[in-house]
Amino acid sequence: xxxxxxxxxxxxxxxxxGNTCVNINCKKYFKVSVSDIKDEMFCPYCGTxxxxxxxxxxEQSKFIQEAAMEKAKEIAYKEIDKMFSxxxxxxxxxxxxxxxxxxxxxxxxxxxxxxxxx
Numbered sequence: 001x002x003x004x005x006x007x008x009x010x011x012x013x014x015x016x017x018g019n020t021c022v023n024i025n026c027k028k029y030f031k032v033s034v035s036d037i038k039d040e041m042f043c044p045y046c047g048t049x050x051x052x053x054x055x056x057x058x059e060q061s062k063f064i065q066e067a068a069m070e071k072a073k074e075i076a077y078k079e080i081d082k083m084f085s086x087x088x089x090x091x092x093x094x095x096x097x098x099x100x101x102x103x104x105x106x107x108x109x110x111x112x113x114x115x116x117x118x
Contacts, residue, residue: 004075008067010060019055023048029057063111070108077106 010017016031021043028045042049056064084101091099 006068006071006075008064008071010056010063018057018060019043019052020057021046021048022050022054067108067111070111074106074108077104081105 012034015034017034017037018029018031019041021028021030023043023046026043026046026048028043030044032041037052039052040049041052041055043055081101081103084099085103088099088101091097
């Protein structure tokens with residue numbers, strides 16, 4: 001079995017990404033310019049350090065999960081179509097079995113992010 005990787009990008013309206021502080025006593029929302037995003041970042045309000053992945057907003061996490069699920073479904077359906085197409089092709093010479101396959105050609109739905117208005 002092979003590994004499939006793909007990337008999901010969070011939209012950055014105006015070149016900024018929203019973040020939420022991970023500090024339980026802060027939890028403030030702030031925006032960071034895309035060009036300033038680092039692996040480790042700091043809350044401008046309380047100074048708490050966190051990875052850029054931990055600073056995602058709930059809306060961003062939901063968007064990433066939904067977009068990744070759609071992309072995974074697209075990849076899975078493509079592989080299923082390939083397997084059944086190969087099976088149908090290989091059974092053509094058999095006089096005992098007939099297999100017909102109509103490809104699903106599933107395309108991932110375009111997931112639109114919820115934009116937080118802060």
